[in-house]
Amino acid sequence: MESDIAANGAAQVVSESSVIVADSLDLTFQTNDGPVQALRDVNLTINRGDFVSFIGPSGCGKTTFLRVVAALEHPTGGTISVNGMSPDEARRARAYGYVFQAAGLYPWRTIAKNIKLPLEIMGYSKESQEEHVARVLKLVDLEGFGEKFPWQLSGGMQQRASIARALAFDADILLMDEPFGALDEIVRDHLNEQLLALWERTGKTIGFVTHSIPEAVYLSTRIVVMSPRPGRITDVIESTLPLERPLDIRDTPEFLAIAHRVREGLRAGHAYDD
Amino acid sequence: MNWNWLIGAGTALVAISYVNLQVANSDGRDQPISRLFVPTVFGIGLLLFWEGIVQGMGVPGVILPAPSAIWAAFTASTDILWLDFVQTFVKGALSGYIIGAAAAFLVALVADASDFLRRGLLPVGNFMAALPIVGIAPILVMWFGFDWQSKAAVVVVMVFFPILVNTVEGLRATDRMQRDLMQTYAASYWQSLFKLRLPAAMPFIFNGLKIATTLALIGAIVAEFFGSPIRGMGFRISTEVGRLALDMVWAEILVAAIAGSAFYGIVALIERRVTFWHPSQRRGR
Amino acid sequence: MTDATIAKPSGLGAGVRAVSDAVLPVVAVVAAIIGLWYLACIPMNIHTALTDAERAGAVVTPAGAAERRDMGGIGLALANTEIVPDVFSQERPRLPAPHQVGMELWKTTGEMVLTGRGFSKRSLLYHAWVTLSSTVLGFLIGTVAGVGLAIGIVHSRVMNMAVMPWAIASQTIPILAVAPMIIVVLNSVGVTGILPKALISAYLSFFPVAVGMVKGLRSPGAMQLDLLATYNASQAETFWKLRMPSSMPYFFTSMKIGMAAALVGAIVGEMPTGAVRGLGARLLAGSYYGQTVQIWSALFAAAILAAVLVGLIGLIQRAVLKKMGMAS
Incomplete structure (x- = not known):
């Protein structure tokens, strides 16, 4: 599979608006079974305000890539740079919020x-902590639940709270590692809608790892297909869908065409296997 | 042989069995009141049976005193019992418990900071926790003298290992995701200790603290068998056993039982306040 | 996390690494403890060492035991470095050195076996055997009774409601305090020998086993119980095919606790009654006559006994669970 655009490094365009730039990135884990190549020659540029999804089967390195961006x-x-710094410097500068699989x-x-936890650690003043909490609770539609304990809320509400926690400290990058993977389809649709609305309002750059083709196509401006x-x-894949996306956009031919291309890409990746 | 007492004992046994069976199979069996009622009735029934047998068969007091005789000895010698309680529990067990717990906690913090130390200390601590540590009582009595200091020292050693092992385990109880989260915030060692690992370790720490309550009392009492001033629960038990004044021995055991369960109860109560969020503690919030 | 491949250690190199990862820290910690122990001998024993040396004619600073009484052990050791080696070879040190304890242990076990006196009254093996026999007898009684009570509690609602709270509460009570009384009372009614001690051991191991087994027998989930209900299985079948097998891990864990408790019970049972046989009696006799080396060696014998007994249960546990497919 020959991919066009920025994927193979030939035409890597780095501009002012580039937030994350990966250049022939390699990562090899040393295990007891010998070395495992989690990432090989990954070239990718993510621009400010992009919503980039990473999709692929288990072991394709999509989570690993996100963790490299987060300096985990x-x-x-x-090489890889985040906001023009190394990932570790970016981490220390608190450049991104990270949302994990579980809340x-x-x-x-x-x-x-x-939600105050990161603010306490980063030394925000008491008043501005309150202010930020109130603001992000509103963003994720959890006003009035601030005094509840997590175990008193549903799974979907917990995941929204964890997104609020990642948004609380004004990082302009949001890294999300299968945030809705453990939720049921109905809750997931709802949260996808809310996430899009939130992205539009805040203009953040989002890196989003998922297993689900419809989710990736529905959310993203760009879809990165990976294989193990x-x-x-x-x-x-650059999405040609409009920015305004109601849920039923998923039934349009345009949507299905992109989904088809993603599926083809995934299948091609598997052909390398045996 | 006094048949009235024996018949009374039998009747008590049958009666409590009947009442408890009725309650346990009734519709209201899951109400809190039934959960309290059934064991209480069972306990009272056992006491009545004990009294009846002892009185009816004329069991001599040097073998098994009746509950009424024990109660009489208890009420008649509250001053001595109080003195013994202060000597053994407050001075010996409690001070040793606090010192031992604090020491174990600090060592656990140090061990947790170094992976090598943790992997070395954990198996050793687990091994020590299974040993008959009360055996060091004669040595510590020799070192620290007859008074409460030696009892406290025994208690320190006895409570140290269970609390150490549990605290070290607890400090590791966070999952990778939670630690990664702290790393994405660029949190310092102390921030992640106070905000994540210590709160997460609390259920484990309290587990150790609860196990240690019983050990503390055992250590303080048994250490007194090896020498003590002329007061203390262990001292009283061993001397009164020698004089065959078993009613007093039982009164002392009653004090030990009350002190032991109250001590445990208080620690469990604090645990409930601190770890209200843990699944085992949540109730209708 | 799905992307990182976590592989099981395999191959010789990995095995060696795993062993050294596990063993090295433990060895280091044990070595550190022994080192600290030797160091502690200096301030603990220096006073008597100086007194002995002075009596033998050596010059020590400052002279006179009364003069030194209130001085710190470390200061004295620094002022009299040539006497320091003596602290490791005293006859009745406050703290015997590790090698003294080790030699005493060997002298009272292996050496006596070699000279054919393995079961003489001065042999630690003999005393350990006395303690061991009452421990094991008591442990067996306690375990059988504990399992019996647990089965009753799990199958009878009234027993559960009436007895279970008391079984749990009894764990917070220092039961060991009754040991002297049980010995004396049983002796006075003519029960002597290992039975009184065994009863204390039984009593101590009874409650942990009962409480652990109740937990174990209740460990099958509602779904598993429902499955057997759909087969119309009887209570006995449910017990043998589901409850009993799933309680096995709990059974072994509580047996380990029960065994440790039984040993403590036997030792304490030997202490306060003027018993002359058993490890507890050795501890007591040692403390009467200031024979510290004897106390320490008895203590280590007790520790070794505990380790062997608990380790034995651990081995059986591993074998049984492996056979049942519950552990690898």
Whole structure:
């Protein structure tokens, strides 16, 4: 599969608006079974305000790539910059919020205090903590639930609270690792709609890992298709969908065409396997 | 042989069995009042049976005193019992418990900061926690003298390992995602300790603290068997056993039982306040 | 996390690494403890060492035991470095050095076996055997009774409601305090030998086993119980085919706790009654006559006994659970 655009590094365009730039990135884990190539020769530029989805089967390196951006893993080759800094500097500068697969709220803190957690660590003043909490609770539609404990809320509400926590400290990058993977389809649709609205309002740059083709197509401005062994990018698809996306856009031919191309890309990636 | 007492004992046994069976199979069996009522009736029934057998068969007091005799000894010697309680529980067990818990906690923090130390200390601590540590009582009595200090020292050693092991386990109880989250915030060691790992460790720490309550009392009492001033629960038990004054021994055991369960109860109550969020503690919030 | 491949260790190199990862820290910690122990011997024993040396004619600073009484052990050791080696070889040290304890252990076990006196009254093996026999007897009684009570509690609602709260509450009570009384009372009615001690051990191991087994027998989930209900299985079938097998991990865990408790019970049972046989009696006799080396070696014998007994249960646990497919 020959992919066009920025995927193969030939025409890497780095401009003012580039937020995340990966250049021939390699990452090899040393395991007891020998080395495992989690990422090989990954080239990707993400611009300000992009909504980029990463899709692919298990082991394709999509989560690993997100973790490299977040400086939770360290590449063994190539370069990557976040906001013009190294990922580690970006982490220290608190450049991004990270949303994990599970909400991971602390059960001993109320929702409001959970959202305050990063603010406390980053040394925000008491008043501005309150202010930020109120603002993001409103953003994720959880006003009035601040004093509840996480275990008193449904799974979907918990995940919204964890998104609020990632938004609380004004980082302009949001990294989301299968945030809705554990939720049922109906809740998931609802949260997808809300996430799009939130993205539009805040203009954040979002990196989003998912297993679901419709979710990736519905949400993204760009879809990065990856395949495993070694983890690599096989295709980057620019979405032609309008920014205004009601849920029933998923039944349009345009949507289905993009979904088809994603599926083809995934299948092609698998052909390398055996 | 006094048949009236024996018949009374039998009747008590049959009566409580009947009442409890009725309650346990009734519709209201899951109400809190039934949960309290059934064991209470069972306990009272056992006491009545005990009294009846002892009185009816004329069991001598040097073998098994009747509950009424124990109660009489208890009420008649509250001053001595109080003195013993202060000596053994407050001075010996409680001070040792606090010192031992604090020491275990600090060592656990140090061990947790180093992976190597943790992997070394955890198996050793687990091993020590299974050993008959009361055996060091004679040595510590030799070192620290007959008074409460030696009892406190025994208690320190006894409570140290269970609390250490539980705290070290607890500090590791966070999952990778929670630690990654802290890393994305660029949190410092102390921030992640106070905001994440200590709160998450609390259920484990309290588990250790609860196990240690019983050990503390055992240590303080048994250490007194090896020498003590002329007061203290262990001292009283061993001397009164020697004089065959078993009613007093039982009164002392009653004090130990009350002190032990109250101590445990208080720690469990604090646990409920601190770890209200843990699934095992949540109630209708 | 789905993307990182986590592989099981395999191959010789990985095995060696795993062993050294597990063993090295433990060895280091044990070595550190022994080192600290040797160091502690210096301030603990220096006073008597200096007194002995002075009596033998050596010059020590400051002279006179009364003069030194209130001085710190470390300061004294620094002032009299040539006497320091003596602290490791005293006859009745406050703190015997590890090698003294080790030699005493060997002298009272292996050496006596080699000279054919393995079961003489001065042999630790003999005393350990006395303690072991009452521990094991008591443990067996306690375990059987505990399992019996647990089965009753799980199958009878009234027993559960009436007895279970008391079984739990009894764990917070220092039951060990009754040990001297049980011994004396049983002796006075003519029950002597290992039975009184075994009863204390039984009593101590009874409650942990009962409470653990109740937990274990209740561990099958509602779905598994429902499945057997759809087969119209009887209570006995449910017990043998579901409750009993799923309680096995709990059974072994509570047996370990029960065994440790039984050993403590036997040792304490030997202490306060003027018993002359058993590890507890050795501890007591040692403390009467200031034979610290004897106390320490008895203590270590007790520790080794505990480790062997609990380790044995652990081995059986591993074998049984492996056979049942519950552990690898």
